[in-house]
Amino acid sequence: MSCIEQKKYKILLEKTTFKESREYIEKSSEEVYYVPPGYKIFNDYYVIGIPPIALGARDNALFFTYTKPCHGTFVLTIDDEESKKEIERLREMGKGKTTASSKKSKPLESSNKPTTSYQDIWKNKI
């Protein structure tokens, strides 16, 4: 799954939780698509995570999560011909799409969070 490390990517968010990464993608993308764990992008990278997994698109840039066991979850973006193709593939599937305008009314997931924030504890540890 480390083929992603060979590509030209930018790190948008690093060493955080999966939930926070999902929320970041939902807030920062023009289009959001939800895929199941194991969805393959860039020919050989399997996106893993806690369902639903968000993939975001802004112009030709694809936003996605990347989890490393010892370092947490990262949000990466790739903007090239391959990402353009991946976004087109997601658009064709069209499932679970939200647009920038529909996201405005979407409530945040904070209502389900436990009273003690594990995210804060974990972040402080790093």
Place this chain on the structure above:
Amino acid sequence: MIDAKVLLMMGCPEVPIQTSIALYLSHKLTNLGLDVTVAGTDAATKLLKVSDSDGYYAKKLVDLDKTLEDIIEKRNDFDICFAFMHNDAGMTYAATMGAISQAKLYSIVFGRHAETLAETIEFDCEKIVATAVHNPVQLKNKLDRVVEEIVK
């Protein structure tokens, strides 16, 4: 259940008890007749290889990401999975396993913040929780009871 294929899925080996519990559980389940595979990150498998250089306790040692890839591509699967986790990334891997595999999933939650981490688990699994970092005995005892139920 004796013929079952079991996967022990190790995460980041930063918390010491993971290695000892993985070796213990692998050996115990193997002795009970189960087919045990231990998957881990590069560092986690190296720790196991050095601790168990003859492969006496862990017979099958494989790469974690390759194992998930094989399950996603339906080249392999398991009946039971024990997923070790002491951080959010470990939980992310376990949730993935819960979604891609037909295995009965046991989440082994440990480390200083085990209780808090366990509360955030939203996927279907049986939780085995111990706030333990260096002393594996509490977790070992809990796992003994779980294994007893599995082989009943």
